[in-house]
Amino acid sequence: MRQKLTLATAIFSLLFSCQLLAKPTAELTAAKQTGIALYNQYKMVPAIQHLTIAAKGGDAESQYYLAESIRNTKRYMTEEAQHWYEESANQNNIYAMIQLGRSGDNLCINMGNCPKSTKTPAQWLKGALDLTKPAAESGDPEAMYLMYELTLKDEWLEKSANSGHALAQYWMAIGTRQGDGFLLPWKRHEAVGNWLKLSAEGGYPPAMMEYAAFIYEDQGDLAVARHWIIEAAQKGYKSGISSYGAYSAHSPSLYDFPLDRIKGYALTSLLSELDGGGDVQVYVNETLSEIAEKMTSEEISEANEFAKNWKATHPPLSFFPDKLSR
Template sequence: MKKLIIGALFTLAFTGNANAHLTPDEQAAKSRGILLFNQYKNAQLELRIAAEAGDAEAQFYLAERLRKEKRFMTVEAQKWYEKSANQSNVYAMIQLGRSDDNLCVNMGNCPASTKTPAQWLKHALDLTKPVAESGDPEAMYLMYELTLKEEWLEKSANSGYALAQYWMAIGARQGGGFFLPWKRHEAVGNWLKLSAEGGYPAAMMEYAAFIYEDQGDLKVARHWIVEAAKKGYESGVSSYGAYSAHSPSLYDFPLDRVKGYALTSLLSELDGGGDVQVYVNETLPEIAEKMTSEQILEANEFAKSWKATHPPLSFFPEKLSR
């Protein structure tokens, strides 16, 4: 019970006063803003509404958007990071702590801060360490981000945190850790499987590819591609669509051009983010030329139904991106 209480308190701490005192319109703007952020679109207008209302999470995402737009820490981005951090948002503190490794350092125009980067990192560490030591998986992962000590990443992964499990897999694949040669490959697969089962879409796609390359059960590989698509993951939707239409034919997906066309057409909603429209413009005509007009109409209906019954499309960017 004590750990549950501490974990709940930490959830409030690292996000700040998320959703606090927001009107329904402000909450709707925040939700829309985060959705657009995750689609690599301009979310400033929506996020600013909730940020100015005092929501720490919206303030963090607005700062992220402003920083990424300019590719360095701007005065306004830092202002919103600090507003969020001052409401105990650990993620904002970490980004402020990383600002001494920012492009603005080389440019010689970093904005003045109320604390040094080292002070922000210490503040984040002071908040996070007790909760990590109590067993909170996300706090353990943040301790890894704060200290770069692999032991925290492994503890988080062993506690079931899907993002940590994914990075354990990537680390093992890239040569990290100590394994017998035949055990390293096994460890990669095991960590990817655990992360996929934990709901992390990137791991679902990586695990499907792992099975394919390992000449494993393609039925299992197809399952994880479909699961990634069902979550709205851009890579999952594009792969499920392409493989269903046999454009190209991989993973032994049954030929279904109606489904393939429908899923590929949905990706047009990401126009403006991630250069997806280039892919759609190339792939959709290739599928359409092998379809009848009736099949295309059927595909359009399928797309409407999918959109109404599945989460919005997303690139699922990591919250602590560089």
């Protein structure tokens, strides 16, 4: 759902982008894009190398993802991670402010080696709240979702979802499935499906796969389920690629996908790129071997060409991790 742009929403969007470089160079842009793509594949070490370039150039989003990469690699808040969170937060990056606000619960407290900050966690959270609340109250869907993260009040999550924020709609589905709210069993099931459908239509790949599974389990229209699996794959979602590949090769045969071993082999082979970033190589090796047993060498060559063309014309593979990681 498109929102009417209000002054507060415009200000929030401006603060949210908050780039120091009005015209980033091609090198910085490429470093940022590559770094974030690697981060989304859980390849933190190479991501750090690329994100450092863009972060040093002053890009607030790169600074945030660099801090995330360092913290996730070390498993706790290090001095370097905190430095980059603060660099990003000082450019009014709300996500960085929230992570700094959450640092009071960090492992480094138990270790007794938390780095010193320019502000307390409470001060960072207050700053994030002060920037986010006006935009949320003016109807900005993402700001509403961030208000939920800041306050943990379900009303903000529901407002964000009702305003069209796909991530909020996904979490409404998950929460409803787990028993949130007062709904009769059949109404709860229906509500889960409705939220997943809205999130999928909003472009969120994990919801696309969840909705496909919902339809399958509900004995619904398998053509619709196949559509969402393909959509998730086309967006680069790891689960979408693996499912589309396996089901196309009938390894196993589910969702009534037409048999296409060339496509199945090609898509499965793409997952090798994630080796070291999600522990999927064992699956790839076993599945490719199973598919290849029923293919000729010419078909495998054709599949390799299919994979090359797919990679050149589709987004990078991604696990689509939450931007606000824990």
